[in-house]
Amino acid sequence: MIRFLKRAIASERGQALPIVLALLMLGGLTIVPTLNYAATTLNHTRVVDKGINGIYAAEAGIENTLWCLSESTSPPAQLSDNVNRMQVDIQTDDKGVFTVYFGELVQAGSHNQHLGVSGDIVWDGGAEAWKYTITVTWQGETTVIHITEVGARLPPGYQYKPDSAASFPDNLSAAEPAEHQDSAGAYMYKWEFPEPYPDVSKNDPIETQSFYITGDGELEGDYSWVVANRTDIGEVGEMTGELYVITATASKDSETTATIVADIIMIDSVPTIISWRVVN
Numbered sequence: 001m002i003r004f005l006k007r008a009i010a011s012e013r014g015q016a017l018p019i020v021l022a023l024l025m026l027g028g029l030t031i032v033p034t035l036n037y038a039a040t041t042l043n044h045t046r047v048v049d050k051g052i053n054g055i056y057a058a059e060a061g062i063e064n065t066l067w068c069l070s071e072s073t074s075p076p077a078q079l080s081d082n083v084n085r086m087q088v089d090i091q092t093d094d095k096g097v098f099t100v101y102f103g104e105l106v107q108a109g110s111h112n113q114h115l116g117v118s119g120d121i122v123w124d125g126g127a128e129a130w131k132y133t134i135t136v137t138w139q140g141e142t143t144v145i146h147i148t149e150v151g152a153r154l155p156p157g158y159q160y161k162p163d164s165a166a167s168f169p170d171n172l173s174a175a176e177p178a179e180h181q182d183s184a185g186a187y188m189y190k191w192e193f194p195e196p197y198p199d200v201s202k203n204d205p206i207e208t209q210s211f212y213i214t215g216d217g218e219l220e221g222d223y224s225w226v227v228a229n230r231t232d233i234g235e236v237g238e239m240t241g242e243l244y245v246i247t248a249t250a251s252k253d254s255e256t257t258a259t260i261v262a263d264i265i266m267i268d269s270v271p272t273i274i275s276w277r278v279v280n
Helices: 002-010 016-070
Strands: 087-101 104-107 115-124 129-138 144-153 158-160 178-181 187-192 199-201 206-215 223-228 235-237 240-252 255-267 270-278
Touching: 016 087, 016 240, 016 255, 016 270, 087 223, 087 235, 115 144, 115 223, 115 235, 129 144, 129 199, 129 223, 158 187
Parallel strands: none
Antiparallel strands: 087 104, 087 240, 115 129, 129 206, 144 187, 144 199, 144 223, 158 206, 178 187, 223 235, 240 255, 255 270
């Protein structure tokens, strides 16, 4: 028996060599892709880190421009100091007077100051709902201004209470409004008027459109608007002011790391950010 085992073991000599060679071959096939993957991951991490630092640097350029506009000083074309070891170039374009209407930026007419609009929210305990009132005010030299539309964007989380416009006899319209929901999920409602259009004038300077809203959340983020029949007045909204398009570009070693474009409306020297886009 012992002699048989010795003979069997002797016959296994050299069989480990193919196994070792196979392992070496397998290692050679996998080590290069593994190293490449590690290098790619490292480079990706560096690119992401560089991009994040570039976004922070570009944001600093936007914030600096907002401060300059608030202080009525000319925005710089470039930040005086580097941010995150990056140079920040800034381009500020004055686009003229614009207003936010039904979720879009539209250029206001040359006589938009002849018409004013505001939206107010107060609690009505009897109706157990919030009362929203759009107030249109004549405030210019034009004798009569005809109104073709009024509307409002509600605070996110709130909706128009059906049939509530008919509860207010002094309203411009008792009809139900057209409804639209913007990209942020906020509801917008508008009333369009047929001829003969309602109007405001020096003798009758104020018209209102009231209705109830229900929902939950903060009572902020709303705005109202009015559209006049006169083409030189056009749309007028609570958010009407000088529109600036600010482009801030961060770069390092002549290579762009991030670009941010912001649309800003200045209202009484206070900047309101309409959009903020990272484009690179």
